[in-house]
Amino acid sequence: MxxxxxxxxxxxxxxxxxxxxxxxxxxxxxxxxxxxxxxxxxxxxxxxNLSARHLRRGRTGLIALAIPELNNPYFAELADAAIREAAGLGYTLVMESTAADRETELMLLGSRRHIIDGLILSPVRVTREDVLARTDTTPLVLIGEGVYDVPHDHIAIDNVAAARTAVRHLLDLGRRRIAFIGSGNGQDRQSAHLRLRGYREALAGAGLAVQPRLVAPTDQFGRRDGLSAMSQLLALDEPPDAVFGYNDLVAIGAMRAVREAGRRIPDDIAVVGIDDIEEGRFSHPGLTSVSPDKEHIGRLAVRRLVALIEGQPLAPPADLDLPFHLVVRGSTIGGRPSVAG
Missing domain, CATH: 1.10.260.40 (lambda repressor-like DNA-binding domains)
Known part of the structure; x- marks a missing residue:
């Protein structure tokens, strides 16, 4: 017994x-x-007996975290923090991959009350109007980019400011032909456009014009995309002397292309990314990256969602911009890592 x-x-x-x-x-x-x-x-x-406790309260004890891709290290690290936080609060977190598909995201926003108690969604394709039209009352917290100005908590970093920080670092090192890899098609508020905007603002602040040939669009944001785009940039009559990658995966792919072309990092071309994933810390040279607090994002999203589920008093929903910092490694200056606020 x-x-x-x-x-x-x-x-x-x-x-x-x-x-x-x-x-x-x-x-x-x-x-x-x-x-x-x-x-x-x-x-x-x-x-x-957590299951019995949840059932007594008319709940399942399950919350869902829906992300665009399971094989992206950024989301894997964030999900790990969310899973641990959920377990500590007596909930089981289940993972959903949307593959950045609009219909899947809309399905998740629809009625799922009988399956989960709440949803954390990293949207890519759904619009603000889609979220405002939602009739399901299942508690919802948004993370990442894609939707703003809705009556739900939205947890992210300021992508424009993060991109400005990355590019200003390159400018401070004396780089002037700075490329951006990872601009893409989509809504103006998606992260690619926000980071492109920060790139442009940093160049303008230094009195430099954006050179369209140095802005390389990609269909996706993985290593192969960075490799392909960087190869094209290296074929220019005047290739870049620095590269800002949409994320670390793109930047790591770009570094591969630079090495295969016989160029030196950072002597010939400096490289910086965003996400500070573990792979970038162990690359050679180590990748300079804008580091969001993935642990904080994952834990805060779960805490806010559980508070909504359990009816705890909360401040009104808000866009919550979390801090970030630049971790400087060998891909831009060589030597030992340092942190810039």
Whole structure:
């Protein structure tokens, strides 16, 4: 037989209601009493039945994290933090891959009350109007880019400012023919356009005109895309002396092309990305990158969602821009890594 709340109450010398309040967090309990109950829980080896608890509250205990691609290290690192935070709050997080497909994103925004208690979505194709037209009441938190000005929390970094930071670093190093790899088709508020805007603003701030031939569009944002685009840039009569990649995967692909062309990094061409994924830290040379706090993003998204599910008081929904910093490595200056605010 398993340990019951009644067994804990007997061991701690308190009422069954008090034990229930401690275990379920219903009401404040005095610290001394809480310690006695917790000691009894530890001694008896009590493990709460989370499934039963959720069912009593009319919930499934499941929350979903929907991201564009499962094989992107950025999302993998963010998801790891979200999974751990959910488990700590008594929820199971399930993963969904949208493949950046509009119909899939719309399906996830639709009614799924009988399956999940809440949804964290990283949108790519759905619009602000799609979200505003949503009739499902399942709690929703948005992360990343794609939708703004909606009555839901939206957690991201300021992509324009992040791109400006990356390009200004290259400008400060004396680079002047700076390319951008990763501009693409899509909505103006998607991250590619926001990062392109930051790139342009940084150049304008240095009194430099954008050279269209140095802006390389890509269909996707992976290593192969960076490799292909960089190969084309190297074939120009005047190739770039620095490259800003849409993300670290693009930048790592670009570094491969530079090395295969017999050029030196960073002597001939400096390279910087965004995301600060682990692969970039172990590349050779190490990749300079704008580092968002993926741990914070994942944990905060889960905390905000669980608070909505459990009806806890929250501030009104808002666009929450989280901090970032530039980690300088060998792909731009060589030597040991450093951090720039």
């Amino acid at each position: 398993g340990v019951s709340l009644k067994d804990i109450a007997h061991r701690a010398g308190v009422s069954l209601a008090t034990v229930s309040n401690v275990v379920n967090g219903y009401r404040p309990v005095g610290e001394q009493t809480r310690r006695r109950v917790q000691q009894a829980i530890d001694e008896l080896g009590y493990t709460p």
